[in-house]
Each structure stands twice: as C-alpha cells, then as structure tokens.
Amino acid sequence: MSRGGQGGIVSAKRKKNFWLTTMLLPGAIWLLLLRYLPMLGITIAFKNYRAFKPNTFWNNILRSEWVGLKNFEFLKGPDTAVMIRNTLGYNLLWIVLGLVISVAFAVMMSELSTRFLAKTYQTMMFFPYFLSWVVASYFVLAFLDPTSGMINAIQKAGGGTATNFYHDTTWWPLILTLCNLWKNVGYSTVLYLAAITGIDTTQYEAAAIDGATKWQQVRYVTLPNIRTMIVILLIMNVGKIFNADFGLFYNVPQNSGSLYPVTQVVDTFVYRAYANTHNLGMSSAAGFLQSAVGLICIVGTNAIVRKIDPDSSLF
Amino acid sequence: MTAIAKERKKRSGTLNRFSPGTQAGFHVMLGLFALLCIVPFIFVIVISFSSEDSIRQIGYSFTPLEWSTQAYDYTFKLGDQLWRSYFNSFLITIVGTALAVAMTVLYAYPLYRKDYSYRGFFNFLSFFTMIFGGGLVPTFVICKSVLGLSDNYAALIVPALFSPFSVIIMRTFFQTTVPGELIEAATIDGSGEYSTLVRIVLPIVTPGIATITLLYAIGYWNEWFLSLLYINKNMEIIPLQYLLMRMQRNADFLAKNSSMLGADASKAAMALPSQSLKMALVVFIVLPIACAYPFFQRFVVAGLTVGSVKG
Numbered sequence: 157m158s159r160g161g162q163g164g165i166v167s168a169k170r171k172k173n174f175w176l177t178t179m180l181l182p183g184a185i186w187l188l189l190l191r192y193l194p195m196l197g198i199t200i201a202f203k204n205y206r207a208f209k210p211n212t213f214w215n216n217i218l219r220s221e222w223v224g225l226k227n228f229e230f231l232k233g234p235d236t237a238v239m240i241r242n243t244l245g246y247n248l249l250w251i252v253l254g255l256v257i258s259v260a261f262a263v264m265m266s267e268l269s270t271r272f273l274a275k276t277y278q279t280m281m282f283f284p285y286f287l288s289w290v291v292a293s294y295f296v297l298a299f300l301d302p303t304s305g306m307i308n309a310i311q312k313a314g315g316g317t318a319t320n321f322y323h324d325t326t327w328w329p330l331i332l333t334l335c336n337l338w339k340n341v342g343y344s345t346v347l348y349l350a351a352i353t354g355i356d357t358t359q360y361e362a363a364a365i366d367g368a369t370k371w372q373q374v375r376y377v378t379l380p381n382i383r384t385m386i387v388i389l390l391i392m393n394v395g396k397i398f399n400a401d402f403g404l405f406y407n408v409p410q411n412s413g414s415l416y417p418v419t420q421v422v423d424t425f426v427y428r429a430y431a432n433t434h435n436l437g438m439s440s441a442a443g444f445l446q447s448a449v450g451l452i453c454i455v456g457t458n459a460i461v462r463k464i465d466p467d468s469s470l471f
Numbered sequence: 472m473t474a475i476a477k478e479r480k481k482r483s484g485t486l487n488r489f490s491p492g493t494q495a496g497f498h499v500m501l502g503l504f505a506l507l508c509i510v511p512f513i514f515v516i517v518i519s520f521s522s523e524d525s526i527r528q529i530g531y532s533f534t535p536l537e538w539s540t541q542a543y544d545y546t547f548k549l550g551d552q553l554w555r556s557y558f559n560s561f562l563i564t565i566v567g568t569a570l571a572v573a574m575t576v577l578y579a580y581p582l583y584r585k586d587y588s589y590r591g592f593f594n595f596l597s598f599f600t601m602i603f604g605g606g607l608v609p610t611f612v613i614c615k616s617v618l619g620l621s622d623n624y625a626a627l628i629v630p631a632l633f634s635p636f637s638v639i640i641m642r643t644f645f646q647t648t649v650p651g652e653l654i655e656a657a658t659i660d661g662s663g664e665y666s667t668l669v670r671i672v673l674p675i676v677t678p679g680i681a682t683i684t685l686l687y688a689i690g691y692w693n694e695w696f697l698s699l700l701y702i703n704k705n706m707e708i709i710p711l712q713y714l715l716m717r718m719q720r721n722a723d724f725l726a727k728n729s730s731m732l733g734a735d736a737s738k739a740a741m742a743l744p745s746q747s748l749k750m751a752l753v754v755f756i757v758l759p760i761a762c763a764y765p766f767f768q769r770f771v772v773a774g775l776t777v778g779s780v781k782g
Binding site: 169172173175176177179180182183184186187189190191192193194195196197198200201212213214261264265267268269273274276277279280281282283284286287288290291292293294295296297298299301303304305306308309312313338341342343346347350360361364370373395402403407410423426427430436439440442443444446447448450451454455471 | 487488489490493494497498500501502504505506507508509511512514515518526527529530531532533573574575577578580581582584586587588589593596597598600602603604605606607608609610611612613614616617618629630632633638658663664665668689693694695696712713715716719746749750753756757760761764765768771772775776
C-alpha cells in the first residue's frame, strides 16, 4: 500500500467497489432475468397476446394490440366472487388460528419442566414443514381414498355409507384447515419459542416477587415481549392475504373439479386459466391484480404498524 | 445456541412454575398434536408394507391382515423410470443447491459490507421482489420463450436458484458473526476482496452456510411445481415428486406406462401392487428427509430465527 494522497484512496475505493460488484453480479442478473423481466411481461394483461411471425416473445408482445381492461372482465364472472371469498376466508381464518395456536403452544413448551419432552414435541411438530404437498396429499389420501381410505373402511365396517370425499364439498373447509395447521403450526411455534427463550428471566423473577401468578406472568411478561415477533409475522401474512398455497389447494383435493366451489383460490384460478384454456391475457390480468393488491396490503399494514408502534414495523 | 441452553437451564432451576396439573394438561395438548404430525407418515409406511389382498379386503389399516414386502420387491424389479426419477431428484438437489448457495453468499456478502457504495441499490433490487412480482404467467412465458427453460434440467434448477429470503438470512449471519475490524485488518494486510471472503469470512459463517444449504436443498428436493410448468414431453428428467404427482392424477399410471418401467413390466403389470407401491414411493421420498432431519433441524431453527430478525 504505497499509494499516497487523495488519488490513491479514490482508486482503492473504486477497486473495492468493482470487486464487490462482481460478487453481486450472478444474483443481480438472475433477479433481472427471472424477476424484473417478467414485470415487463405484465403488459400481456393489457394486450390480446397472440402469435405472429416470427413467433418470438418480443415480436408477439410488440405486435399484439392493446385491449385496455378487457382481460379484467373475468372479475364480473360468478366464479370470481367464490375464488376471492375462498382466498380471503381461508387466509383470515388461518392467520387467526395459526397465531393463537402457535403462541399457545410456544408458551406451553417454554413452561414445561421436562426439557427433553419439550424438545421431542418440537422435533415432531416441525417435521411436516419439510414435506411437500405432493407427499401430504398421499397422507390425506390414505385416510380419504374412496375405495381403501381408512375413514371409508370404518364407515363401511360400521354399516354406514361411505362418503365420497373427493366429490363432496362438505368436509373440505375443515380438511384444508387441518392440513394447513398440520404443516405450518410447528414452524411458527419454533419462531415464537425462540423469541420466548430470549426473554430475560429476571423479568419473571421480579414479577413473581411482586406476587404475579404464572398466568399473570404469561399475560404481562411473555406476551408483551413477543409482541414484535407477532406483529412482524402478522404483517407478512396480511401482505400475502391474496396469495394461497398452490400445492395445498391443487394437490391435496386431487384437482377434483367438483370441489372447486370450496378449493378454488386465486393461485389455482390463475394456473387453471392458463393450463386449461391457454388464456394468457386473463391469467396475467388475475396474477397482476394479485401482485398489486399484495403490494398495497403489505405497504399498507406496514405503514399502519409504523404509526402505532415504530419498533414493530417490517421496513 | 449455548446461550439459549444456559438460559433454559437457569429457568428450570427456579421454583417459579405452573402447577403439575396444569403442566400435565400442556403435555396432553402438545403431545397429541406432536403425534398427529408424524402419524400420517407412519401410516403410509404401514400401508407400503401391507399386502395388496389385505388392502382390497379391509382398506388401508394400521393393522393389516397380512404384511408384505411385495411393493418394495416390485420397485427393484421394474423400476426404470422410478430409479431415473430418484436419480433426477438427487441430481437437481445437489447441482441446484451448490449453485444457489454460491450465488446467495456472493450476493449477501457485499450487502453486509457497510463500506460498499452500491449497498442500498442492490439491497432494494433483491427486497422489492419479495413484495412484488410479475405473476405466474408472465414469469412462465418469459422463462419458456425468452430464456429457453423448457423440457430441460435447467428449467428445474434455474427458476429456484436465488431466494431473497435466504439472502437476508445470510446477511444477518454476516452482521452478527463477522466483526467489521476483521475485514479492515485483512484489507490493510493487502488481501483481495475474494480472498478475504473465502479465507477469512467464510470459515466464521459456516453455520449460516449450513442453514441456507439446507433450506435450498429441502426446497429442491420437494420441488414439483417447476416440473408441472416446464416439463411437457421429456418425462425422462422429472424428479420423483412429480412422478408421484402424476401417478395420483392417473390411477392406472403404473399399469399404462409399464413400458416406462422396464421390459419385464408388461408381464408383471397385471399383478402390480399399485396401492402399496405408491405408498412405497412416498416412503422413498420422505426417507432421506426423515433420516437427515434430526441432524439438520438445529440449523434450520437457527436460520429461521436469525432470518426473522428485522431486515
């Protein structure tokens, strides 16, 4: 390092920036090609996208005529209300249930005196999080299969009539809810538990000296301490309120058409609009609405949280 | 990790706890849910070892009339497509994870460096994609017709190569474990940026690398959506997850595609134990995860906890 004066510092800084930028490049190129380029593709939502000669994407998209909001007319259809109701309904229910159950489990686990059992519960609960919905759909099939499923076998053995689960909408709100909780409760329990373990134990001791019962300690020490974590997870979930777990809604009900009234959500709608009818314009439009509403939701909730409690906001 | 363990030990030493009755209630609730989480997998293992006759007579049951390894015998006898898919799963997972981890570490490191001039820009470039995207169809069309991701291994690897969430986890690991003075010292000693990263920084953040490696590996191992989107003709390259998914769509997939399963298959197709065989394939998919799970769980917990720290 023999360089002296201003020039040396500037060139060293430039050199450093150069090398650090080369590190970022692969990721940045990936982001540009696989995330930002598709954002330009949103124009498909406002065009009557079709093939021209030569049949390349850029040529097609440039020559396809603008159609304004014609691709958004699906919003008037009868299925749209159902799909939005399902997406919002399931998400709201699962956000509340997931929050209550995971926080309760995390509190219980932190209070067990047998650490070994607490650890075992955590290990078992976290397991489903690492399995795919394809695998989970076979688990569900083992119970609900119309010919060999366990529940049907029990029904038949008891002399009753077997329920054809994959054609009967009655039970699916419950089944989907159970599947969702089965897969995700362990994950959020682990997050809350980590936050609880980080709480300074002297706070509990001080509360005990002041005569607080264990329940009061949970109410006035544990819960306020994990509030930030609860709020952060809440923001992330509310931001995703128009997004549904595609695998859950597509694989677990076996893509069964007669279950669409209770299993159709925005994500499956977008996929089916493309896969079944090749309606690129409409499915892009639906996807764009989903992204835009998602962005508004996440920025909106974050702004509200920042006003009430700046420490809990996500960004 | 050790700090948490100490904390727990300290707390269990105090007399300040719930009554034994309440604790017993906690054990019942937690224990029941914990059991529910693994029972379906055990059930599937039992079914895979049930004889086809037993399934025909009493359906899927925890106590089959007759045990049998028939399903597994068949996977060895006629598993051409099966083993190919299993191989594909491993190949995609290994190659994808290696590339993804390299890209993520290289992206996260400059974001951790406070003295890097374009930190804010690249941070935003990555973060923004977490809250807004082009949507499924534009992404699909671009990948397929512009980037040529169709019916090839690249289509099963490239779209999942980079996750902004993992970048945040990795960056947080850098921030919490690598002191800035260390980098300054290395720079003064004349170490280049790459050699500082590889020789000085990486050895310190191995727990972080382990965490994102596992997250990517599990993601790739469980991947079926990319096959659903991008693989139309070339069924030779599909991973096991997607093979399993196609079987479900089509009850007779195995019998109909006996040619895919090998030369002897057509003869055997009549006696195929298709129900227990499917469940055996589920066991094949879950087994590597279940075996590695007790070891990797710790890293994932650490990573998710770190990653949820405010970015």
